[in-house]
Amino acid sequence: MNSKTADRIATGVFVAIAIIIISLLVGLFYFILVNGVKQISFHFLTSPSSNLVAGAGIRDQLFNSFYVLFITMIITIPLGLGGGIYMAEYAKPGKITDIIRSCVEVLASLPSIVIGMFGLLMFVTLTGWGYTILGGALALTVFNLPVMVRVSEDAIRTVPRELKEASLGLGITHWHTVKTILIPSAFPSILTGAILAAGRVFGEAAALLFTAGLSTPRLDYSNWNPFTATSPLNIFRPAETLAVHIWSVNTQGLIPDVKEVANGSAAVLVICVLIFNLLARTIGSLVYKKMTATK
């Protein structure tokens, strides 16, 4: 076989692999969206769920998903960014740094159900909170933090070394260089990473089963005082998220329209994750343009 044929075969193989991947993806989306989109209606998105009657909605679950995500990101982003900056800029190469890095990697590859069990022990039982949004958010932080550290570290490392040298060479301190040169230059990739991580958190169910719980109390959306029991903003209430809802109606739902609700919820979930991904791309490149060009 001459090298020209080998080259053609290689090209063919890779094209075939690409086609397999794309058709899998398209098939999956087609299946979820075709089955689910017809269930999505204004009523479906805005009415509370029911355990007994058909035609209920996912209002609270949808709100809970976004709210848990929001609380998780508030905790994850500062910690993850700080960890990433430490690993990229301050950690001296050596044994301790290697150990920290291995820990982060192990944490990132822990099965989410195990994190859920850990969360149950830590944020539900030990703290005595019971099932809460905060407990769920902290469990998701454990799940999400390694990704965020990794993303920030990589983003800061990919800033050209010349820029850092230029700044230090002008008599600027290390911290000021990190703050004004490295973080802004790395910001688009950090943002993209954060939004992608958000998509992962949004669809997570296993880690929330035992931490945020399978139920939502009756919520009063006109009550914005986070310290009252019926407020949707109360972080010490149980909260079933959309992903958990899909699992729970499928396994223990008593409603006659289990299939419709599950399909509709799945479609909403997928659409949200899709939007996260598209946002990650557009916002990332917009911010990059904004930062490198004029102010």
Place this chain on the structure above:
Amino acid sequence: METATLEKPDAMQLVQNENILNVNNLEIYYGEKRAVNGISMDIEKNSITALIGPSGCGKSTFLRSINRMNDLIPGARAVGEIIYEDLNILSPQINVVALRKEIGMVFQKPNPFPKSIYENITHALKFSGIRKKKVLDEIVEESLRKAALWDEVKDRLHTSALSLSGGQQQRLCIARTIAMKPTVILLDEPSSALDPISNGKVEELIVELKHDYSILIVTHNMQQASRISDKTAFFLSGDLIEYDKTEKIFTNPSAAKTEEYISGRFG
């Protein structure tokens, strides 16, 4: 050291003032490996000193030790003395941040910040406490004029520095360095990444700058060294082989190795 000045009555005073840096037995190590083997040389004030030699001869390492940029390299350490205004630059007590304001550096690859042209210059100024817009505007104009870039960019100060050509970017980097009003400017092969026309402009600029600053330049380009420098130091394998007036080095070098290198027999 010029013998001519010794005839003047205050010769000693003059000689003292003439040198901006005194290097004594400087050795630089990367881990166990020695990159610079005990060199001693005096750098003259308001003149251009060129450092030449083949790749890996230690000239860039030496240059980067003068404003302590080697501190960034894990395992790099320097032994000996570099005296600047009666202080040993290499001493651990030296405030590196303050030192780098006095001894600025321009790098091989143009490295403007991904910010506007204006912000590239004001970035370090703001950090050092200059906040008034009027003062900043003045310094920006002054340093861009000195770097012979003002006429080309005055109408687009607030566009990205990355939209400039490579040569303009390098002159912006020089402008950014002189905005800090250093006394010494270190240039690490500043025009090796540029086309001949940009290179010419950068060279003209460097010659212009020696009236106000003391300049050390590392270069691979021997024509460049002979065109612009007053004194030339030839490095080989970490040793300072010869250090003399540029004219002498390029017409009548004392060491055989220098002669071989400048006539292109190796390196």
